[in-house]
Amino acid sequence: MFSQRERRDLRECLVAAAQVDERIGAAAVVGSGATHREDEWSDIDLAFRLAKGLQPAAVIDAWTGRMYKDHGAVDHLDVWSGSTLFRVFLLSSSMQVDLSFWPWETFGASGTSFRLLFGEANEPTSSSSPAPATLIGWGWLYALHARSSIARGRHLQALYMVNGVRDRVVSLACLRHGLPADQGRGVDDLPADVMVTIADTLVRGLRRGDLSTAFANAITALIAEAEQIDPGLASRLREPARELVRTACGPHAEATEDALR
Known part of the structure; x- marks a missing residue:
């Protein structure tokens, strides 16, 4: 060191x-x-x-x-x-x-x-942040692959994909609160209630139930962040989000499907 x-x-x-x-x-x-x-x-x-x-x-x-x-x-x-x-x-x-x-x-x-x-520098420019719509798009794309990975019993791949959904949720939450969004740099400064929501998306184990619970929570958090940015888009995403949860999570899906209504 x-x-x-x-x-x-x-x-x-x-x-x-x-x-x-x-x-x-x-x-x-x-x-x-x-x-x-x-x-x-x-x-x-x-x-x-x-x-x-x-x-x-x-x-x-x-x-x-x-x-x-x-x-x-x-x-x-x-x-x-x-x-x-x-x-x-x-x-x-x-x-x-x-x-x-x-x-x-x-x-x-x-x-x-x-x-x-x-030396000298040029005039400062505004820093670029990832576009929220792009983050949402990546979120549902990772969610599609998380669903298929869980359903196929490919649990390590599912872990990777669920983490991908959560990472986009983290970036969206950081943008919403004016914090650095890249690489999770602002996540520890988010409000306590948001941090609890993000903690619920952590995968606790490699059993299907653990993956399904984290996946369902991550999907719910993604739609909630989308609602803050574009309510119309969030509304359009709810139906496929419910279908993703239902087909991936089976008996673990009911509570999350209700939250997505």
Whole structure:
């Protein structure tokens, strides 16, 4: 396990390297470090603005080599958002280091967790959140596959699919309450009654009854969140939702079918 001092020293080392790299025109710390909310579990999250005309491919090999040679990287994962590359490194100490490489014209804050370290940034833009209608759509799609998995006795697959429904419920609830919706980041700050509803969607075991109960609760929660966003859509979803519960849950379905009326 790494110490907070080791994390701080590594971040300072990376920022110093960026300052002397002529291909990088600015750098910012993002995430919890930007607002001084780090704890012992936090990672390093740095955003680099590339010089005009450059794309991530121009610098990524050199920076990746540095992470492996000098800082104990053992693997990395690439995530693209438009023309921006987020390369996420896992170090041997179990530390996570996120380095993002932004073309000149797109570099800037998209939320409050952005602190410029050197150089200049573009004007801030509003952060993008997942569209509620898309989350609802993914919710019922996972529910379809949860139903068939339960009915087929594929209990581990059913667990995965029920969790998929619940994850969309969590995101919808976070959006509704003005909390970060991605990756469950705001879930622990939801009101107590909402957290109870979400807790009821947890699968307690791999028996069909356990899966059916969690599935029925997840469907009910999904329709309740849809009602807050688009009552007309929620109304259209109720009939197929009842059918999903009835055909998946059998004798466990009656109470939930009543709740969906």
